[in-house]
Amino acid sequence: MHLHFLGIDGLAASILFDPDHQGRWPQLEALFRQSQYGICDCEADYQFTGPSWTSIYTGQTADIHGLKDLWGRPRNGSKAFVNVSEPYIWDILNQNGLTTGVATMPITYPARHVQGWMIAGFPSPRLSVTGPVTVPADFLVDHSEAIRRTQPLPGIGYAWHDQMTLAEDIEHLKQTELRKTELVPQWLAAQPVDALFVQYSCLDRVGHELNNYARRSTPFDYRHVYELYDWFDADLLPKLLQVEADYLVIVSDHGWPKWAEEQGSHDQHGVYALRGPDVPAGMRLDARNIDIMPTTLDLLGFTPPPVAGHSVLLRSSELDLIDEHLEGLGYL
Numbered sequence: 001m002h003l004h005f006l007g008i009d010g011l012a013a014s015i016l017f018d019p020d021h022q023g024r025w026p027q028l029e030a031l032f033r034q035s036q037y038g039i040c041d042c043e044a045d046y047q048f049t050g051p052s053w054t055s056i057y058t059g060q061t062a063d064i065h066g067l068k069d070l071w072g073r074p075r076n077g078s079k080a081f082v083n084v085s086e087p088y089i090w091d092i093l094n095q096n097g098l099t100t101g102v103a104t105m106p107i108t109y110p111a112r113h114v115q116g117w118m119i120a121g122f123p124s125p126r127l128s129v130t131g132p133v134t135v136p137a138d139f140l141v142d143h144s145e146a147i148r149r150t151q152p153l154p155g156i157g158y159a160w161h162d163q164m165t166l167a168e169d170i171e172h173l174k175q176t177e178l179r180k181t182e183l184v185p186q187w188l189a190a191q192p193v194d195a196l197f198v199q200y201s202c203l204d205r206v207g208h209e210l211n212n213y214a215r216r217s218t219p220f221d222y223r224h225v226y227e228l229y230d231w232f233d234a235d236l237l238p239k240l241l242q243v244e245a246d247y248l249v250i251v252s253d254h255g256w257p258k259w260a261e262e263q264g265s266h267d268q269h270g271v272y273a274l275r276g277p278d279v280p281a282g283m284r285l286d287a288r289n290i291d292i293m294p295t296t297l298d299l300l301g302f303t304p305p306p307v308a309g310h311s312v313l314l315r316s317s318e319l320d321l322i323d324e325h326l327e328g329l330g331y332l
């Protein structure tokens with residue numbers, strides 16, 4: 001496969017790059033040592049799922065693509081996935097002859113026809129699939145889908161949080177993610193693609209779950225967030241990286257504060273990483289969510305269309321060339 005594009009909702013720069021956590025997540029650190037990586041900022045006014053993921057897919061700001069609602073609902077003048085007119089990255093890859101599998105990327109309901117297949121991500125009122133892949137009827141596109149099937153309780157969320165202890169809830173969250181890791185290879189076997197897009201939300205969900213139990217006066221312990229990063233690093237990430245591809249792109253739509261006394265909430269600082277041939281290893285270079293689409297196209301050798309973001313890729317060979325020139329000029 002050519003490209004593995006991994007969306008990690010809420011993977012937070014403030015937590016990951018906190019010097020207090022140095023050495024705690026060795027798999028992630030190893031990945032960054034092999035990658036061009038850095039903070040990936042979303043827009044200050046749109047630090048949430050719908051607009052930020054859509055900016056990642058289209059390279060455009062929320063004002064341009066028009067999808068401004070948290071959940072991508074056509075409310076208060078927001079566009080929805082069905083009527084955003086800017087091309088999505090998978091459309092452009094298709095136009096360039098690459099097939100795409102799009103698995104549970106947020107705000108992609110209902111699934112559109114692509115050269116390959118698409119399984120709509122959250123929020124989805126039902127499974128929505130295009131292309132020749134089989135999805136089990138009980139598959140949860142996201143842990144939040146299970147919660148929203150229980151009774152909504154005004155002010156405090158959903159009945160789920162009265163029916164489950166926090167420990168049971170977090171276990172359910174992990175199992176939902178693990179199920180997806182088992183199905184992805186099956187989908188790829190059923191219909192191989194040149195580029196796979198897949199998203200996991202556990203690092204965002206855990207913060208929202210803590211908030212839900214906090215509202216019910218369950219003791220609020222921030223360490224659960226870090227423990228889910230522990231699990232992500234030790235158990236989930238190695239499974240995700242088993243998908244073989246020439247190029248790997250990892251990106252998150254927003255961050256999460258490294259510590260909150262009461263309730264946490266999104267912040268502006270997500271993370272991205274690029275890994276593959278001619279990508280400088282271990283080079284830190286911060287970017288914006290709107291840069292990820294042109295950067296990914298650049299990485300694959302395609303000229304990005306004119307969008308608000310721009311490619312932040314610096315190729316190792318070009319950096320070497322600059323050094324050679326400076327050396328020749330007597331600067332180095």
Ligand SMILES: [Zn+2]
Pocket residue numbers: 010049204205208266
């Ligand atoms: Zn969130």
